[in-house]
Amino acid sequence: MAHRTSIKTLLAATALVTSASVAVAQDKPASLDVGVFTFMSGPAAAYGMPGRQGAEVVIDMINAAGGIDGVPISATFVDEGQGAEGVISEYRRLAEEPETDFMIAALSSGNCLALAPIADQMEMPTVGWNCDSHQLFADAEHPYFFRPNGNTIAEFMAYVIYFLDNNPDVERVAIINPDYSFGHDAAEIVKASLAAFKPEVEIVAELFPKLGSSTYQTEVSRLSAARPDVIFSNLWGGDLENFVRQAAPRGLFRQSQAVFALGESSMNNVDMPEGVIVGVLGDGWWRSPDAAELGAPEFAEAYQTKFEKAPVFPAMKMANAFMVMKAGYEKAIEANGGAWPTDEQLTAAMEGMTIDTLTGSMTFRADNDGIVDQVVGMVGSVEGIEGPVLTNMVRYDGDAVLPPEGEDPMAWIASLTPDFIAAMPKPGSYE
Amino acid sequence: MLQSIIPLAVDALANAALIFFVAVGLTLVFSVLRILNVAHGSFYSIGAYVAASVGLWIVGAGLPDWLTFPALLLSAAFVAALFGPIVEKTLVSWTYGKSEAVQVLVTFGLFLILEDLQRIVFGIQSVYQDTPMTMLGISEIGGIVYLNYQLLLIGLAGVVLVALRLFITRSRTGRLLAAVVADREVSEALGIDTQRMFMIAFTLGVFLAAIGGAMATPTTGVAPGLGADTMVLAFAVAAIGGLGQVEGAAIASIIVATAKVLAIYFAPSLDAVAPYLVMLAVLLVKPYGLFGSGSTRKI
Structure with missing residues (x-):
């Protein structure tokens, strides 16, 4: 009887250790699937489309340089022009798909206010690439939502x-x-x-x-x-x-x-x-003296080649959001001994992180609001x-x-x- | 006092002119076909897209700038000729005699199709062509600078109103339309080709919507969603004037525009709702609109 009990205990301990080891050694994905939310229709598309185009260019650049720890980025774009209800349901649908790793959402402050608690609830690491309402972090903590912008x-x-x-x-x-x-x-x-x-x-x-x-x-x-x-x-x-x-x-x-x-x-x-x-709305002028030292001209050249026009600041904000995500993964991988991080390890790494974006320096405060x-x-x-x-x-x-x-x-x-x-x-x- | 009233009046009339083109087409179609065409706003935006595209082509091809003026009119005529007869003969005619709910659903379906069609054909970025506006220059009225193009719109709206009235009362086709409006069954019994009248009225309605859109392009970028916004305002105007009333649409356009202008000047927080507050007030007192009637209809 005592022998049977010890085997049960051993099996339970093995299961516990196995699950714990799964938690610290997440399998490296074949691709890093990112949901990207921006306006692609309606009058707001004049602002939102440069954001999408910025995402396409920076993804190409990151992937051409070997991705993130060898993992290429793959984006699914969601149109915020469909309205808040559609945006929320699309976010939930993407977040529930096991292959979705990260969200870059959203442009509209209203959508960010709606998505931040959902990101926490679904434990989905999310970067708000544009939303800048100061109300976002005013009355609530959002451990899974980060905003690498200054606020309003x-x-x-x-x-x-x-x-x-x-x-x-x-x-x-x-x-x-x-x-x-x-x-x-x-x-x-x-x-x-x-x-x-x-x-x-x-x-x-x-x-x-x-x-x-x-x-x-x-x-x-x-x-x-x-x-x-x-x-x-x-x-x-x-x-x-x-x-x-x-x-x-x-x-x-x-x-x-x-x-x-x-x-x-x-x-x-x-x-x-x-x-x-x-x-x-921040430091995203790609011709600024600081940006000239940080890779913005190379990004602008790639953008100009692909879209035959110069980037505007929504494109830079989007690109910087991807740089933040990349830096977060790299920091988390390093902290995890080179292994691919879990979502918890990723968000832990991003807390208080300071990085150089394409246009300046960005530091997350303790409330996950960015200083730029x-x-x-x-x-x-x-x-x-x-x-x-x-x-x-x-x-x-x-x-x-x-x-x-x-x-x-x-x-x-x-x-x-x-x-x-x-x-x-x-x-x-x-x- | 006069110094401050004149800008208010000019702003109200300029606003009213743009609304009138769409609203009068909507009310004309309703009076003849007895259909509330939810897709009417789409013809406004298609007219705007075509006019802006043709204007851009004229300027890009190095043709004389003045050609952009007739291009506005011809673009609207092209849209009316392309969509009017086909849409009336296929989708709209299918709804004749059916319930109002079916008519609204069918035209709403058409609205959705046309909105997506615009995205496919013209893309989602704003299209803009301002040559007619820049050619006409500016004027100062009551200490405020206005575009002469705004004044042109006011005049054109007046011309359209008079032309419509003359068409209905003086031309043979117009009188036949009036007969169909007065009594469809008797008109058919007298040998009037009502189906043809329906097609003419619908095409004329499309033309009026398209000319409204075309005339808006020199000062406004055209982007998806323009038709829906315009349509909602046109509904308010038609409801205030009374569905089926041409002069009612004109007066209601001025009332709605005046309400909006007064709100912007004196109570900006009411800007968006002012037209609908006026509509609510009118319908509470006159449920069929200022010039409408529950029992008799006229054009």
């Missing part, structure tokens, strides 16, 4: 700092943002920043046209009538392009200094006047370069413009003073 606080505050430095006499500001959380959040951040840095500034118009609007003529009239010194907007994709097409010939940008937070992504598609303040610098500039031209480029640039340190972890972001902005701007680098300091 850093992004939009950077523009306020820039235009207050560039237009020190500004008294009247107008805002025109898309009518959903991204637009409303940005408006609140801009207003809070102005209240902290220059409280005498008056908001003379605050417009929120429907996302996907095709005509902005009335909004242009309204903005013209308000006579603002500065017009801030985080319209994007086809919306931004239509707004610029309708506002530029009506002289709006001669009357007011325009600030387009996502302007770089559209400046090759639409005739954006020189002097308009634009940026890249903010590059802002003006539409301009440079001899020898075809098409518009960013000029009069500044690079704000990511740490400096990101609220401390765990602190209420709006309260943090309210605690700042004009001295905060005085300590910041000035437009033109990063060329």
